[in-house]
Amino acid sequence: MSAQLPIIRVRDLTVGYGRRAVLEKVSFDVYPGEVFVILGGSGCGKSTLLKHMIGLLRPMAGQVLIEEQDITTAQGEARRTLLARLGVMYQSGALFGSMTVLENVRLPLEEYTDLPLEAMDLIARTKLALVQLAGSGSMLPAELSGGMQKRAAIARAMALDPPILFLDEPSAGLDPITSAGLDQLILRLARSLGVTFVVVTHELPSIFTIADRVIMLDKSARGIVAEGNPHVLRDTSEDARVRQFFNREAVLEAV
């Protein structure tokens, strides 16, 4: 996998709010088709990092290169083209409340393609079927449960089949069965379509199932404290913080 060129390259990224840096000089690569997981305790900057990687926030310093184009400085048309290459699922779903679920999923298709309405509807319905929401297309987001909203949001992020999908806490708040189904979906899309996933999550079972590689962020280190395969990290890491993260899981699993 590392023989390929990275699809996302983060270079010396320093991010923060006001003058306070949350992460300093963070660098890492994400390769095409891999499931890349960002993990770490609360407040370590996971979501902040994600928001910088999708160009929502401007970094204090550094670059985020997506397919060799810097999303932090891209403007206008270049930025739009770049944004069409990625799909994002936000933590709370962020579905548009005034549109039905199907209309939510169809929106990117309407804006970016020339397909007829019937075709867009069908594409949207297949996306909803992928996340087991085939029958809910005509409902309003408010009529869905929290877990269903998340799945609908994933369907919307996938509407244009972007090569990169960013998922912010996809399985938080989902029941174990749906959560496992979602993991399978992520793996299937990554393996069959070569979709690259960047996932922020706490759910350790999910991390061990889906992650090809993880980076672990730490609040006090203001950066990456571990990088690699989660199984390998769990078994061989010499860093106390990393062991703590995975060992607590081991304790929980034993209970």
Place this chain on the structure above:
Amino acid sequence: MRSHRRPLTSPAQLALTAPSADAPARLALTGHLNAYTIAEVWAQARAALTRFALTPVVVDAAGVDYCDGAGIAMLVDLLRQPRTLDAPVRIEGLAPRYQALLDQFDPAAFREAPARLHRSLSPTERLGRTASTTLDNLRSAVAFVGEVGAGLAAAARRPEHVRWSDTWLVAQRLGVEGLPIISLVGFLMGVILAFQSAIALRKFGAEILVADLLGISLLRELGALMTAILLAGRTGAAFAAEIGTMKVNEEIDALVTMGLEPARFLVVPRILAALMMTPLLTLYAILIGLVGGGLVMLSFDIPIALYRNELFSFVTMTDFLGGMAKTFVFGLIVAWVGCLRGLQTRSGAAAVGLSATSAVVTAIVLIVVADGIFALVYYHLDI
């Protein structure tokens, strides 16, 4: 045409091999199938299926070198078309990894159109829905009277239990921060009234009577009305939007489960603040309006002292108090309706907008109605 389309790596193409009478028609698909490339091919393939409605059709997908979800959707679309038994559609040669994607879907499941998103309601149903919503709103409005009444009564009994810090904060936002717009509109109102009437009165050499006209209309009527309408737009909408957003975010539910009644916690401070600030703002608006009128008078060569004397000799305390009495009612209406509409908000961002709109419209209507009642009562009381 969309301007921001992806460059086509290798465009999707469709080649049709017309069959001899009994051989199946072959549709050969090649190239990249994704949402940006397939619009044309999709239409051609559908047309071909219609053309060969009675013969089997084979979709040869061996030449497809990339196929994402949109391409899969197209294949599903071709498979879901209703066909006779002896004229099936088959897909051949699709690379196994794409075949696996296609196998996730059962084309038959997509045969029925999804329930229409916005089905049109029959007039009867619409009437029923409107009636039911109106009744619901009326019921909650009546319940709101009770809740707020109880809250205000409790506040009167035990003033130390009122959330005064909230009240002062609302009073500041509603009053102090509303001064610029009140100044602007009040001043303009005074200037315009004075100027318009002065032009007419000058014909009779009676410019000085502008002071009477300005005084009586600002004190009795326009000061209070203008301030109330500005407050409805500025403050009533803000109340509705803020409380509505709290409702949408389940913050109201959180209050209720903490045992804190929204009426006491949110509504009472707002009503108290409005009751305190509306008269003060009205007073201020009247003063600014009179100053504006005075400046116009100056330009008509009437000294300020003369203007002031004429004003004070004409308007009475009753005029002033009659106008100020209205302000309490108007302030109550603005805060009341703003909070009520906020609490009636349903779910979603759009609902907050509807609540804010409805708060402003309802408040203005009620203000006008109340003003009419005041006029009637004052007339009969001979005030």
